Amino acid sequence: MEQAHTLFDKIWDRHIVVQQPDSPGLLYIDLHLVHEVTSPQAFEGLRRRGLRVRRPDLTVATMDHSTPTGQLELPLVDQLAERQIRQLETNCREFGIRLYDMQSPERGIVHVIGPELGLTQPGMTIVCGDSHTSTHGAFGALAFGIGTSEVEHVLATQCLLQNRPKTFQVNFQGRLRDGVTSKDMILALIAQIGIAGGTGHVIEYSGDAVRLLDMEARMTLCNMTIEAGARAGMVAPDDTTYEYLAGRPSAPQGAAWEVALRYWRSLPTDPGARFDRTLDLDVSGLEPMITYGTNPGMGIPITQPVPRPESMTEPSHKAALEKALRYMELQPGRPLLEHPIEVVFIGSCTNARISDLRQAAGVLRGRQVAPGTRLLVVPGSEAVRRQAEAEGLDRIFREAGGDWRYAGCSMCIAMNGDQLQPGEYAISTSNRNFEGRQGAGGRTFLASPLTAAASAIFGRITDPRTLL
Amino acid sequence: MQPFHTLTSHLILLPYQDVDTDQIIPARYLKVTDKAGLAEGLFASWRYQADGSPNPDFPFNSPEARIAQFLLTGDNFGCGSSREHAPWALQSWGIRAVISTSFADIFRNNALKNGLLPVQVSAQNLARLFHLVESHPGAQVTIDLPSQSVTIPGGTRIPFPIDPFNKTCLVEGLDQLGYLLRFEAEITAYEHSRRSFAGVAESS
Numbered sequence: 001m002e003q004a005h006t007l008f009d010k011i012w013d014r015h016i017v018v019q020q021p022d023s024p025g026l027l028y029i030d031l032h033l034v035h036e037v038t039s040p041q042a043f044e045g046l047r048r049r050g051l052r053v054r055r056p057d058l059t060v061a062t063m064d065h066s067t068p069t070g071q072l073e074l075p076l077v078d079q080l081a082e083r084q085i086r087q088l089e090t091n092c093r094e095f096g097i098r099l100y101d102m103q104s105p106e107r108g109i110v111h112v113i114g115p116e117l118g119l120t121q122p123g124m125t126i127v128c129g130d131s132h133t134s135t136h137g138a139f140g141a142l143a144f145g146i147g148t149s150e151v152e153h154v155l156a157t158q159c160l161l162q163n164r165p166k167t168f169q170v171n172f173q174g175r176l177r178d179g180v181t182s183k184d185m186i187l188a189l190i191a192q193i194g195i196a197g198g199t200g201h202v203i204e205y206s207g208d209a210v211r212l213l214d215m216e217a218r219m220t221l222c223n224m225t226i227e228a229g230a231r232a233g234m235v236a237p238d239d240t241t242y243e244y245l246a247g248r249p250s251a252p253q254g255a256a257w258e259v260a261l262r263y264w265r266s267l268p269t270d271p272g273a274r275f276d277r278t279l280d281l282d283v284s285g286l287e288p289m290i291t292y293g294t295n296p297g298m299g300i301p302i303t304q305p306v307p308r309p310e311s312m313t314e315p316s317h318k319a320a321l322e323k324a325l326r327y328m329e330l331q332p333g334r335p336l337l338e339h340p341i342e343v344v345f346i347g348s349c350t351n352a353r354i355s356d357l358r359q360a361a362g363v364l365r366g367r368q369v370a371p372g373t374r375l376l377v378v379p380g381s382e383a384v385r386r387q388a389e390a391e392g393l394d395r396i397f398r399e400a401g402g403d404w405r406y407a408g409c410s411m412c413i414a415m416n417g418d419q420l421q422p423g424e425y426a427i428s429t430s431n432r433n434f435e436g437r438q439g440a441g442g443r444t445f446l447a448s449p450l451t452a453a454a455s456a457i458f459g460r461i462t463d464p465r466t467l468l
Numbered sequence: 469m470q471p472f473h474t475l476t477s478h479l480i481l482l483p484y485q486d487v488d489t490d491q492i493i494p495a496r497y498l499k500v501t502d503k504a505g506l507a508e509g510l511f512a513s514w515r516y517q518a519d520g521s522p523n524p525d526f527p528f529n530s531p532e533a534r535i536a537q538f539l540l541t542g543d544n545f546g547c548g549s550s551r552e553h554a555p556w557a558l559q560s561w562g563i564r565a566v567i568s569t570s571f572a573d574i575f576r577n578n579a580l581k582n583g584l585l586p587v588q589v590s591a592q593n594l595a596r597l598f599h600l601v602e603s604h605p606g607a608q609v610t611i612d613l614p615s616q617s618v619t620i621p622g623g624t625r626i627p628f629p630i631d632p633f634n635k636t637c638l639v640e641g642l643d644q645l646g647y648l649l650r651f652e653a654e655i656t657a658y659e660h661s662r663r664s665f666a667g668v669a670e671s672s
Contacts, residue, residue, distance in 0.1 A: 017658040023633045040501035080499035087501045131550040147552035147578035157648045196544040415495045434490040436513045
């Protein structure tokens with residue numbers, strides 16, 4: 001009998017070009033996504049060495065991090081951002097790379113448009129100079145974030161030097177209750193294993209609870225895998241994956257589709273394949289999750305109180321919790337429910353796809369954002385924006401008193417002017433609650449679109465199940 | 469890349485765990501198109517007070533920090549985003565090695581690509597180094613990459629691991645892209661063996 005392999009093993013083994021002893025392997029990259037912030041120094045490196053881009057046909061660029069969400073026209077008020085955007089245009093022109101620029105109807109957050117355009121496909125190796133590249137693993141691809149030196153390596157050689165990571169299976173069993181989403185699943189996982197719990201590993205998500213998720217919910221799950229420290233998150237492809245992909249502009253068509261499908265169907269982990277680590281989690285009792293601290297692992301079920309430092313056995317954990325609670329100005333032992341918030345951000349590569357906006361709009365329909373609370377809704381791509389407008393979701397957000405914007409990373413990373421003021425509290429559907437992440441001095445509670453929308457109505461942290 | 473052999477220096481003690489790349493260099497400093505001047509943004513939110521004046525309690529504002537080339541810090545250093553601006557900013561300040569019990573994967577990769585040495589020690593040895601700097605802020609240690617050890621005052625040697633490939637690159641100052649480019653023929657052969665790149669990674 002042939003040896004049983006995991007989904008990860010199958011993709012890794014097919015993409016190793018050279019493996020020498022005592023050296024990292026040369027891993028071939030099928031799709032390289034590029035954005036304005038982490039690429040300029042890489043293109044400059046190519047120029048210095050007189051190198052070209054080896055496979056411009058496997059390279060796709062967009063602008064998302066420093067782009068404004070209030071206008072699509074250049075010039076920008078922020079001259080540094082403007083220069084970075086212009087530099088990407090110049091680099092793509094010079095090296096022959098397809099670019100979705102400010103005027104492009106396909107532009108959006110890199111991890112939203114890859115799947116949308118059908119660029120992201122099962123069995124691929126995908127990289128980008130962005131840690132949330134793990135998102136694309138939802139399709140059964142091996143996708144991970146890289147630094148700018150590695151961006152230059154891939155531009156020049158279409159390969160990366162990589163040591164084989166370990167494998168980690170997370171098996172989600174049971175059925176999610178109403179008001180609980182894949183955002184809550186991933187926040188619960190990170191709270192359990194910690195933000196370094198996945199270091200050195202690629203996680204494969206399996207189990208009934210994952211099979212029941214649609215593609216967008218799977219993307220949310222894989223997106224935040226990096227917040228558990230793992231290199232990548234993956235979900236084996238199935239009919240849900242193929243249905244999502246069929247007919248997308250860059251997906252194979254006709255006979256090529258049939259060939260692709262045969263390959264994709266060979267990818268799921270074989271029965272009996274071994275992982276370096278496994279974990280079983282039952283989601284049937286899961287509640288909406290929310291973070292209270294300054295990293296994504298500091299999360300609790302929304303009905304629970306903020307942990308007490310004295311409950312921590314490890315002195316370094318106690319110190320970390322005390323530091324986080326000082327920054328957040330939160331009382332240990334008190335519930336987060338009813339805590340006031342000034343800003344609600346619905347957006348980011350984690351939760352700004354059409355299903356996320358539908359969920360948020362479902363809560364906000366016919367209701368008003370609380371006085372003194374600012375709601376910012378930023379679609380993940382221009383295609384998501386058009387779809388939402390066609391469905392009238394923009395009207396629901398606007399009539400509720402929210403702000404409806406053009407696509408981009410926006411307040412998730414706060415590079416483009418969308419940011420918190422010092423001391424402000426935000427509930428956010430994004431992925432990081434690090435100190436100052438959403439603006440210097442700002443304080444972030446991470447949660448699902450349902451929880452964020454419910455909280456907007458009261459200007460306080462609210463359990464969305466009370467509104468369903 | 470600047471080679472790393474043996475270096476003796478002061479340490480800056482940043483006694484926190486899980487220091488993320490948003491703290492190492494906040495996103496507002498990422499709008500550059502080169503690598504120059506990133507030291508200005510290094511730990512900017514911690515180094516400066518709200519009025520823009522230096523925070524006297526922050527370790528990077530101590531007299532030793534100006535000349536220290538080693539950073540000593542808690543578990544899981546460099547978690548979060550993939551920004552290579554984090555090692556660039558540390559190097560721009562003058563840091564040549566970071567000592568911790570563990571590093572986030574992408575940060576470690578980025579550091580190694582730039583000749584910034586991640587020195588991974590046991591929790592017990594980290595505690596010993598923390599104690600050393602807390603009790604003797606002017607203490608110096610020697611990091612010897614060829615023998616993979618940190619020597620502390622008194623002569624005790626603390627070992628650290630590093631894979632043979634990255635060790636060679638760092639000791640010899642080898643550029644990894646140069647190494648990759650040597651495999652041009654193998655990469656071309658691999659590309660020819662592939663039926664398609666449109667999502668079908670099937671060997672023919």
